[in-house]
Amino acid sequence: MLQHSGIGVAITGSGSAAPLTSLDNQGLSQVVDTSDEWIASRTGIRQRHLADPAVYLRQLAAEAGQRALDMAGISALDVDLIVLATSTPDDLFGTASLVQAELGAMKAVAFDLTAACSGFVFGMVTASQFIRTGAYKTVLLLGADILSRWVDWSDRRTCVLFGDGAGAVVMQARSESDRLLGFELRSDGNQNSCLTLAYQPEAKALTSELSVGQGSFHPITMNGQEVYRFAIKRVPEVIEKALFKANLSVEQVDWLLLHQANQRILDAVAQRLTVPPDKVLSNMAKYGNTSAASIPIALDEAVRDGRIKPGDVVATAGFGAGLTWGAAIFQWGN
Template identity: 70%
Template sequence: MEKLGIAITGSGSAVPKNTLTNEAMTQLVETSDEWIATRTGIRQRRLALPSESLSMLATTAASQAIASAGIKATDLDLILLATSTPDDLFGTACQIQAQLGATKAVAFDLTAACSGFVFGLVTASQYIKTGVYQNVLLIGADILSRWVDWEDRRTCVLFGDGAGAVVLQGNQSDRLLGFSLKSDGTQNHYLNLAYAPSAQELLSDVNITKGHYQPITMNGKEVYRFAVQKVPEIIDKALFQANLTVDQIDWLILHQANQRIIDSVAQRLNIPENKVISNLANYGNTSAASIPLALDEAVRQGKIKQNDIIATSGFGAGLTWGAAIFQWGR
């Protein structure tokens, strides 16, 4: 019998050892632990050393997820890497494929910023549901510390580095219960890591531009407003598609951007605090890594158990946002 449903059967995560506390941030910019913590909920973040690469973090997280799922790297058919900060602008998924020894798997990057994991989850599921692939590795990983202006206190206090991964497998019953994805490019200017060209004359009549990128820029007020309005709406849409009500959710795992956003969304949905998973106090905003990092931590702590129903939502640059409702385990 064909298995055209999906199950999320394993998880893993990895963060750099290097920690930067709010107290240490005061040596870089004019701020304080109280200022950062009350506005964001962040207490510290992990930063990749110059010797640490995205592929190293992603491979560590992926290896854990593969072991957790009880399969081998050679069983993988597809590797999807959700990232905005590849080691190589042409893509990093293939490097991870080689490091894992996943010789059978096709591999490519997917970019949807902080929504990347949710977009990747839906993308990966389509390959399985159409019967094309059976075992898919989805990784969310980012090293945003390399793209932050460390003199801009509005952004440098927010971001950390990390990776999280899950294995999706074909299943008799479909554990992805509902989803909804959205994009609005008219609001792109509120959060971006923009191309910053410099003119270069090759010949007297031939001019080109030399490519660089400027650091992350963000209008925090507008992004906050966008998130608290759109995220509850899209979770409602995903729940409707899943034919579920809010009180049937066991856990809410939002993109770990700001504790005030997480609290506001939970309140609007009437989800009690004891069902909300949050770890951004320890890691900051790790972009595409934040949801799988929080998921894996909760699984390993024994919070999330077999058959628990999880509502998750990612939101961020693009602007993009999406939600997925899934049941943990086989």
Template identity: 65%
Template sequence: MQSVTESATNATNGVTIIGSGSAIATQVISNDDLTKIVDTSDDWIRSRTGIEQRRVATSTTLSELAAEAGQKAIAHAGLTPLDIDLIILATSTPDDLFGSAAQVQSLMGATRAVAFDLTAACSGFVFSLVTASQFIRTGVYQNVLVIGADFLSRWVDWGDRTTCILFGDGAGAVVCQGNPEKDHLLGFEMCSNGALNNNLNLSYQGNLQDIGEDKQINHGGFQNITMNGREVYRFAVNKVPEVIEKALFRANLTTGDVDWLILHQANKRIIDAVANRLKISPEKVISNLENYGNTSAASIPLALDEALKEGKIKSGDIIAVSGFGAGLSWGASIFRWGK
């Protein structure tokens, strides 16, 4: 297992997070809708996951939804697309396997920005936020747009009640900006353990085909999501509190300094267990899982944006975020909101 850490005290240029935006698919699939295709019930799903409904994209592309979230974040930051220097798209479900970030850049008209995808599944937003901070702290880029977007509905077996009840589609974004006088990205921690990879997969499977007397090719495609729910739950409730505490240590803070906790929106029981272990009161936990399900890399910025729109989060508030999932990967970041 490899771990990467960073403290804001080592920064040469400060990072501020100054704008947010989100976009959701229009089609709503309720728990009752799922009872028509799998053996389940609204009560069964709610009691085990906390999810009441999820959004599933049909005609909208991931690039289009990501661009919409990005445009809203840029406007919220008081900038224009031409002010953006770098776009990082956190996604595991691009429209194009070669990457969708450049298409997002084009759709937004952010013609000055370089763009690339970052794949870390449900940890993708946290990993991308940290990646963006490194470009800013070294002075390479001033304004970086970080987008988390996933359409996991594309890779769900809709006949498998253990996974089809969980996932939804969405996008969320934030704008990070360099500031020589302030550093609001206070600390972070990122971890990976590939030995646990088999617990959550969207894997490639191929078949060997002969193309000559002694030559073969391996031709196939990606399969549906498979998950060992029990092991993923155990992993999350053990590792997520630990990684948040390490990030807080890097920031010279404690859980008592946290105004808001935003976890990857995977399962209400995981969210409750992590908050309980950290001794963070439920009033400080932001969650919108019941309305959107697990939107992977989109879940944290989507919840953040909604909380800002609702007036919960104020400028200067300290926010702890943590993503966790396939890889297996997990990470946390502590930041102060606003300029």
């Protein structure tokens, strides 16, 4: 177990939200040359939820956050810190403060954290540091993304993958126990080009001698084969390192909860770790890849339907753009 000041972390509530509108593979085949069989056999995805233009990230995040607060039995005014993991903010200056206002969590400080599909795991580790140092007692951690804003809907290699949604957990200080048992985080900017949502500058002349770059962001581009190879190699390694720090074996893990990127990746990672299929949580058939939201959405569903029970050990891992990847081992509940 990780050494710290004596203050532990408990994960006491979860929540999730998704846009009401969904698009199944058959409907997507009317947008781009593809089919349900092609998408499902390669990814495991059957449908995805898509936000209409009137839906904002802050609304989805606040809805998920309120459900997590309700499960934890606390009010928004009890929250000391809000961490929003997202790559698709409503405002590039930050959206966490908008979520704070939406919830009425006026005693909380709020900031965004960007680590793409690893964002929720990075956020969990970040939030735990504030709790363990005694700075804050109650943290609302959110993972939310509206990737449909940035998908090239003519690119069938990428547009079939992504969906929109939000998930949340409440993390609280505990003096008698620590439920965050171990973690490992990694980054490799040399592989950044494998998955990007990059700024595309256009020169704008201000004077005869001076130009600045203005423009927008290029839609998501991905080298799927490279991302697959990266994930099936690096994710098992990082989970094993986190388990070592937690002084646990793979056999002691009740649930494997990976970022919901592709069913083939989940299957390959589980196989390499010798985790049986019935311990692997997957909901990507309904949601697709929701980036930072995928882990907390799947967690919330498994908690609410009774699969994840208090005391269960969950090994979770995020991986994606950056490239970034990381794992956290935690026990659910107080």
